[in-house]
Amino acid sequence: MIAVSFKCRCQILRRLTKEEFKGSTVVELMKKEGTTLGLTVSGGIDKDGKPRVSNLRQGGIAARSDQLDVGDYIKAVNGINLAKFRHDEIISLLKNVGERVVLEVEYELPPVSVQGSSVIFRTVEVTLHKEGNTFGFVIRGGAHDDRNKSRPVVITCVRPGGPADREGTIKPGDRLLSVDGIRLLGTTHAEAMSILKQCGQEAALLIEYD
Structure with a gap:
């Protein structure tokens, strides 16, 4: 049996806890050739963070779809996993993707509401x-x-x-x-x-x- 240090166990538990509070969804967007989705993405393997939506342009395709929110993580674009992509590669992919754009998205789950004596729904x-x-x-x-x-x-x-x-x-x-x-x-x-x-x-x- 392989011994696992206390530090490693804590790191594993933290990862599991974080995953417990994440949901996922698939977002399908349609855009015309030469147009953009109207979203800004930060992160990438060279930016020390998973690709995430940092801004939605008001009136843009992504904002008007009502399927995305600022802070959502983009895991894949049209089936292409972004885990090992640099920031500039992600931006290039989103710019040059076709008219049909399918995003695999991960998001923070909303907190659980508990009705108590001081909270009336x-x-x-x-x-x-x-x-x-x-x-x-x-x-x-x-x-x-x-x-x-x-x-x-x-x-x-x-x-x-x-x-x-x-x-x-x-x-x-x-x-x-x-x-x-x-x-x-x-x-x-x-x-x-x-x-x-x-x-x-x-x-x-x-x-x-x-």
Whole structure:
């Protein structure tokens, strides 16, 4: 049996703990030839950090998709793993990629909300109209095979100027409980995204908030 030092065990536990709080999703974007996605990426093997979204240009393709958020890690582009790419190589790849761009994304999971004596959860129904097949917010979380990674479907970002922002009720941190009566409890992130995409141009959203 190979002995493992206390220091090594601590490092392994820290890595496992970090992984427990990360979710993943696949983002598909379409762009015309000669246009950009409208996102800034930092990091790379020469920059001492995993590639991550550091900025989303307002009005850009990536921002209007409501699938990405600042701080998201980009693991792969069209199936090409970025783990050993330099920063300039990542930028070049994103510039020269075709019209269909598929990003494998890793993100920090939202914290778990626990209702206690000092916290009372309330609900409100909000009716929104889509623009460009989105309601103007980013969702994270959802059910996962690993219970440590399971979360409610949480709205983590409300895009400035989008439908949700103009309506004014929904705030980052709110939980999305249902869409047109379809309950999201027990749905994965991908399933929740699919429900939002497939619902009509107008939808009633049940929101839970603190």
